[in-house]
């Protein structure tokens with residue numbers, strides 16, 4: 001109680017200072033009695049004006065519009081056919097690369113667009129409204145491959161690989177899952193034996209997005225079994241390396257346009273300079289990279305939900321039953337009200353996680369919450385969008401059945417919903 005009063009007074013002082021001089025940096029370095037408040041409290045108070053500003057910058061609005069236009073003009077035509085035929089959107093991904101969407105957060109030094117995470121999630125949201133098969137390719141390339149390489153790769157690796165990946169000239173894949181190591185990613189059976197100047201990889205990876213379309217693969221493999229997950233390495237493998245085979249394509253429920261394959265490694269020789277980070281850094285690399293990747297998948301889920309909602313809203317204004325548009329039936333209007341509310345809540349979680357990442361704050365908790373919630377909203381919203389469409393919702397022409405099938409994967413990959421709850425509960429209980 002006493003503590004609370006102290007903070008209350010401090011807060012008052014701080015706000016007085018803020019009103020007196022609104023330059024944030026000046027305030028931060030100014031006469032605020034910092035030592036008596038912990039970092040979280042101080043950050044919250046000092047950052048409050050930023051935190052409560054929900055408006056997007058002009059740049060963010062432009063990115064939203066560019067992604068929206070691209071989705072309407074380039075992704076929408078043929079999206080049903082690509083889903084049906086499980087056809088990878090090669091031409092569309094090439095154009096996305098040319099427009100700078102494949103390396104959005106990569107610095108210009110490595111041919112990237114130099115944007116923030118918020119820009120990336122805004123783009124992901126818009127692309128996913130129309131085509132989640134294309135958006136997962138964008139997501140893996142941006143947040144698992146490019147981000148991982150830029151954050152943890154060395155200069156040679158960045159110059160050799162990142163510069164190509166950031167433009168979409170080549171596509172990347174992130175290879176952690178195995179037949180017996182999914183949620184329990186520590187149980188890596190794939191080995192990377194240390195042979196002096198190179199590693200020899202043996203084993204199988206499962207469910208790899210961009211499995212065949214990629215040219216650069218970030219592969220996690222066990223080097224020092226006795227050290228458990230601290231013995232895992234992350235290695236850059238190139239398509240075409242001897243002994244590296246691509247298994248058959250998975251025939252999936254949703255995101256059917258993306259290509260998901262198993263990968264087989266038979267004595268694949270990888271030079272030591274292709275190891276990311278120190279010896280044994282691989283598991284940490286994977287976890288840190290996935291923590292950011294989750295924000296991208298949360299944005300994908302948000303986009304799928306928003307896309308289904310927009311279609312349902314439009315349909316409810318056009319379709320008539322019992323002499324009136326179905327929107328006039330309260331049962332339908334209330335479904336739309338729920339969808340709208342949940343999507344807005346999901347958007348706040350997703351944008352906040354992106355914002356925290358951009359501020360250099362810890363985003364493990366916010367990213368997990370965003371993914372957990374947005375993926376549930378994607379499922380709930382798409383099911384209701386099909387319901388609002390009645391019989392038409394059950395056929396392909398109206399898009400919502402595809403969005404419903406696509407939504408499910410957001411509860412599974414880059415950590416299932418159950419795993420997100422483990423991350424969240426550990427975070428709040430250990431706080």
Ligand SMILES: Cc1cc2nc3c(=O)[nH]c(=O)nc-3n(C[C@H](O)[C@H](O)[C@H](O)COP(=O)(O)OP(=O)(O)OC[C@H]3O[C@@H](n4cnc5c(N)ncnc54)[C@H](O)[C@@H]3O)c2cc1C
Nearest residue numbers: 174175176177182183184207208209412413414415416418
């Ligand atoms: C289309 C698709 C694309 C994918 N892309 C990639 C990719 O690019 N790269 C990659 O590395 N992987 C990829 N994956 C793999 C994906 O990340 C895994 O499928 C996911 O992590 C779950 O692992 P699993 O399938 O082995 O399920 P399991 O780990 O066997 O889980 C089965 C069930 O048990 C639950 N469970 C497991 N452990 C616990 C626990 N401790 N507490 C509570 N519940 C638990 C899970 O939540 C799930 O419901 C992809 C998967 C799919 C389907």
